[in-house]
């Protein structure tokens with residue numbers, strides 16, 4: 001039996017310094033003092049003139065090369081005509097809104113335990129920061145039935161149905177996007193046997209992360225979700241109509257990803273960066289908060305089964321160089337990330353002779 005995501009997370013508990021219930025009463029503990037590091041500066045960054053992550057129509061011709069370019073330059077893009085029914089996007093938004101609107105005592109019935117992985121709580125990356133984040137989250141791995149029954153004694157079956165349909169659509173889409181991106185590098189199923197489409201998709205696993213960023217009285221001092229990369233192959237993010245997501249580019253700084261109704265945002269994660277031998281960027285991103293409107297987002301975090309070894313595709317490594325990274329499973333990588341956070345990638349990088 002291969003280790004599953006759930007085993008990894010159970011074996012690597014994150015001891016969160018704060019209570020699982022965001023307590024937005026004390027503003028001080030949510031004040032991110034401006035550091036010199038541009039990654040953590042919370043003051044609004046000047047708008048990057050005209051620059052934005054590409055908006056890609058999945059029906060357009062030459063879609064693979066557009067996606068490939070976006071993965072190399074940004075590590076992120078938005079997609080339209082993705083085939084996920086609008087009603088399903090509306091359904092998951094409704095579910096997310098309804099979950100976070102529940103009285104806090106009810107939400108706490110489904111609180112993530114210290115050693116747990118699913119359920120209600122603050123962001124997992126909170127343990128790496130001394131300041132609190134202005135958000136609350138709900139993680140779903142596997143069936144949400146037990147938790148949903150506690151949240152909605154009446155309606156839990158309907159909500160489970162929505163999650164199941166959403167995950168099914170996301171899995172199909174994620175695999176399609178991965179192969180389109182790889183196609184742009186001339187990498188085919190022959191080159192990555194474990195990811196073959198004919199293997200019935202059971203080589204993948206995923207988590208669903210629901211996020212809520214309440215209205216904030218002092219948004220320029222607060223952080224919704226601190227800068228991070230996802231450890232996935234790909235993440236597909238649905239955001240409601242309130243802006244907040246920002247991606248980081250070395251040459252541009254923070255760039256806001258404007259909500260486009262009905263679209264989805266796609267992020268390259270660390271494992272795809274490794275697989276592509278560093279050609280695709282795992283994008284640093286964060287979420288800002290807002291004084292006027294609350295914000296919801298739903299992240300579908302997608303990667304290989306925990307026992308699959310991910311290493312740079314040999315075709316993408318030049319013959320006279322060693323691969324940029326050594327091989328890792330998602331399990332090993334999540335473990336490294338749980339202790340070393342944003343140093344994780346550099347820890348599995350092969351040393352090169354200058």
Ligand SMILES: C=C1C[C@]23C[C@H]1CC[C@H]2[C@@]12CCC[C@@](C)(C(=O)O1)[C@H]2[C@@H]3C(=O)O
Nearest residue numbers: 123124125207209228229230231232301
């Ligand atoms: C399958 C995953 C991927 C996880 C850990 C585990 C469950 C929850 C995911 C997230 C979701 C929010 C950002 C992130 C950075 C976090 O803190 O929790 C993600 C993390 C990762 O991509 O590393």
Ligand SMILES: O=C(O)CCC(=O)C(=O)O
Nearest residue numbers: 209211245286287297299
């Ligand atoms: O809320 C957002 O826009 C970002 C969420 C995110 O990065 C995550 O859940 O990993």
Ligand SMILES: [Fe+2]
Nearest residue numbers: 228229230285
């Ligand atoms: Fe993320």
